[in-house]
Amino acid sequence: MKQRTDNYEKGLELLNKLHGGQAGEQLVNNLKDVCPDFVDMTVEWAMQGIMARPGLDLLTREFLLIASCTTLGHAVPQLKAHIDAALKLGATKQQVVEVILQMTFYAGGAAVSNALAYTKEVFQTHAQ
Amino acid sequence: MKQRTDNYEKGLELLNKLHGGQAGEQLVNNLKDVCPDFVDMTVEWAMQGIMARPGLDLLTREFLLIASCTTLGHAVPQLKAHIDAALKLGATKQQVVEVILQMTFYAGGAAVSNALAYTKEVFQTHAQ
């Protein structure tokens, strides 16, 4: 995995587009000395292998990841990173709130309540 | 909750639009004698209270529910019902598959693999 492939370069470009700011860099920095291969997996698999696929636009994909992180409950840094990415891609704050609210009958109200509290933190870093 | 409100009538209309076929009716029939109030909660809260809100279109909401059910892993009848509803609302089979595939790095490959197997079952009941 060490020789940089074309997939890696394209995946990295997408990672920077979506998570170029604080949240994404923090994720990568946290992991690069404990397990640099996992950064590669994120870039090649999660970004270029899945996120970059045709068939759904990037913002819909970010909404789906917000839904999944809200449902998992414990994926807090990822939830914040994907809320941030959705806003960067042009989502309104109201749309992000609706995505999380939609989880109420599935992930449960406790998961939604906590996700909304994290959402508030991310919103404070975005003017809009 | 027993007097039928306007919210109830509108919610029921939406339930029939989304789940009018086999899957939705089955859910309601399964529950109506063990707990009719839960059918009311589904109609008034999940349908009229959440699903009918402005801010996101119905198909995006169905995609989010497919993402959540895939992540939960055990919400099998609901996963099938929402795949069915997404197709009824005009989603292509490829879009539904992409929604589930997007969960690979969050819900994990086992959850995605099982969700795709259930997807196949629902697809067989839709011509397209």
Place this chain on the structure above:
Amino acid sequence: MKQRTDNYEKGLELLNKLHGGQAGEQLVNNLKDVCPDFVDMTVEWAMQGIMARPGLDLLTREFLLIASCTTLGHAVPQLKAHIDAALKLGATKQQVVEVILQMTFYAGGAAVSNALAYTKEVFQTHAQ
């Protein structure tokens, strides 16, 4: 663990009291040749070690286990066994339904909907 202790005898008595019928025996029979030690753990730890503790009555404990199984989503044979045990201990069907309904805002509506469907199956084996 092989010499039968006093704890084991008392735990087995409690297991028979709570799950003496079909559901409990089935659980034990399923496991006794693949892992008899797990049956012992169930008897000594789950029954005599936890269930038999003072401080809460048996029916409240069964309600708590129904709540936990509903929340887990995948603990289906256990959910059925504890609904059956609650009814044996004198719970009304309405109380069991209320316990599960109480989970709606925490375990989510999908988990509650599925738990109610399993509840219906157990209710059909109880006259009341």
Place this chain on the structure above:
Amino acid sequence: MKQRTDNYEKGLELLNKLHGGQAGEQLVNNLKDVCPDFVDMTVEWAMQGIMARPGLDLLTREFLLIASCTTLGHAVPQLKAHIDAALKLGATKQQVVEVILQMTFYAGGAAVSNALAYTKEVFQTHAQ
């Protein structure tokens, strides 16, 4: 949902009775500017729609929510709020501990261990 209904007023009264102190207010304040509708859903659905139903007393309902939050593992602010509410309703500390301990064989020992650590934090704010 914006016109205050009778359900809303009764639900708010119950919310204040159960969570009138620090934990409950904090939950509401966290959410009221990011999503005021979710506060309404909590008041009208979780409080007046479920918690206020007949068939189980309020303390049993709080115990069930403690069981569910312990099982979820990630619902930490909610776990603390419901432990606080149970004590306000007259539960002894020993009863709360028993409720959590009862989860050992279902939610697992790690979830119970963490829940007991949070319990300790809440207990320190109650004299008894």
Place this chain on the structure above:
Amino acid sequence: MKQRTDNYEKGLELLNKLHGGQAGEQLVNNLKDVCPDFVDMTVEWAMQGIMARPGLDLLTREFLLIASCTTLGHAVPQLKAHIDAALKLGATKQQVVEVILQMTFYAGGAAVSNALAYTKEVFQTHAQ
């Protein structure tokens, strides 16, 4: 992903070694018409990208997957496939049972109880 890479060929060889029998083929067949790309992801990422890495032997990796599937609770076809693969790699039935039993205090006894019941089914297809 459609041109077959060297990674794909090596990953497929490993998939056949581990899951050559009924369980593995069934998984692949279930998915190949609904989403052939997911089969490729399984081969290239899960097999060649992770399973084939140095640092842990294949049997330890299978034990870890059995642990994870037991903890997830809903990953039933995967649990069976990995129990089957562990036995093919030379694990004794007692070792597989110990792996699952080790989960009792983490995944909980209900998850362990169900996993042991599935284990029994797989054991019946292996002479030993």
Place this chain on the structure above:
Amino acid sequence: MKQRTDNYEKGLELLNKLHGGQAGEQLVNNLKDVCPDFVDMTVEWAMQGIMARPGLDLLTREFLLIASCTTLGHAVPQLKAHIDAALKLGATKQQVVEVILQMTFYAGGAAVSNALAYTKEVFQTHAQ
């Protein structure tokens, strides 16, 4: 459970061997005044009842617990305690990382990413 049995003494010895340092003591201290019986259950059941069983070596058992905690997502203090115990038992840092990486396709990449971040914290307390 209050009279100290031979099982208790042996279990305590094992607890000290595995978690003698900061993480283990902290777990015990957190719980001993809120629920001393849970410390006993940990010592007698989790340690002497499961961990000390024959059939798998201690390090393999620690790896399985790391896998389970990574999959649960919310069992953070336990994840750290078991990474620490694995290193004490002679595991290399690379082995611990491989155990967590093996979870990518099952627990999902978000759970793995967070587990690796916690791993880094524990590694900083071990020279190697």
